Amino acid sequence: MPKAYVYTRHGGPETESFADVDRPSPGPGELLIAVRAAGVNPVDWKLRGGLRRPGAAEPVFPVVLGSEAAGVVEELGAGVTGFAVGDEVFGNTAGGAFAEHALLPATVTAHKPAALSFTDAATLPVAAATAYDGVRQLDLPEGATLLITGAGGGVGAAAVQIARAWGLRVVGLASEAKKEFVESLGAVHVPSGPGLAERVRAAAPEGVDGVYDLVGGEVLAEAAGLLADPAKLITAGAAPETVAALGGARVERARTAAVLDEVAELVVGGELDPHVSRTFPLDRADEALRAVEDGHTRGKIVIEVAG
Structure with missing residues (x-):
């Protein structure tokens, strides 16, 4: 029987x-794929902890962990068109990714370009697509300045690169330990911590035109105060009601194959590097998830599954 990494109830790593x-x-x-790689994201441990996606059904335990995967199509469900057995694909999963096999809804599955590795492709459906959706939602003009909080993480690193590819100046808020990494992405680094607004003003004396928040809490509130137009505040790190009270909004996820195609082309074209910092085999999925849950990861963590 295929091996998988699961949680058996809501709670911490002990589950x-x-x-x-x-x-x-x-x-x-749906498509059934033989998984070649699975991206690891904060949402994975948050779902284990009891987070419920809007409209999601009550989970049936055990639940396979993981939200994004790349692999080879082995079987097609009824009504699926545009795919064939043997195709190399990547997308969001319908029932977990940390396994030898996974189900992908065809509507959020894309063909993997030959020039894109399975490992890099597995990082795109959650982090890179979220980054893409957010930068597009802000719709800032070329030359505008965008502040990204949490710029050193998976979504943040992708958002910095996408914004730079679209002609934006980026100020990236991240820990001092990630300064070199954030600057390598093309952003002006600002250290996180109390008093961030003053440091951002020093780094961008002309002001910031948009804020893409990936942290929430006090960071979101302080960053919001830097904007002349509160509508140019979006977050993937706070609840809708929290950001709405500040005049902003949550990132509106497109969740389409077309977005996956576009982020894949950015990678192939050299404008977006997923920055996979570590990979783990499936039998070390627990270590991979701990690396993300600890909150100090630079870029992306990926689980690789032998073919």
Whole structure:
């Protein structure tokens, strides 16, 4: 039976375990893939902890961890068109990614370009697509200045590069330990911590035209005060009601194959580097998730599954 990394109830790392699971069967509109790589994201441990996505059904335990994967199509569900067995694809998962097999909804699955590795492709459906959606939502004119909080993480690093590719000046808020990394992405680094607004003003004396928040809390509130137009504040790090009270909004996720195609082309074209900092085999999925949950990861962590 295929191996998977699961959680058996809501809670902390103690709820996780390796398990032998049945090979899933694709339902209507789904693809079954043999997983070659799976991206690891903060949302994975947050879901384990009890986070519920809007409209999501009550989980049936054990739940396979992971939200994004790349692999090879093995079976098509009813009504799926545009894909064939043997195609190399990547996308958001319908039932977990830290496994030898995964189900992908066809609507959020894209063909993997030959020039794109499985490892890099597995990082795109969550982090890079979220970054892309947010920068596009802000719709800042070329030459504008964008402040990105949490610029050293998976979404932040992608957002910096996408914004730079679209002609924006970027100020990246991140820890001092990530200064060199953030600057290598093309951003002006500002250290995180109390008093960030003063440091941002020093780095961008002409002001900032937009804020893409990936942290929430006090960081979001202080960053919001830097904007002349509160509508140019978006967050993927705080609840809708929190950012709405500041005049901003949550990132509106497109969740389409077209966005995946576009971020893949940015990687192939050299404008976006997923910056995979570490990879782990499936039998060390627990270590991969801890590396992300600890909150000090630079770039992306990926689980690689042998073919």
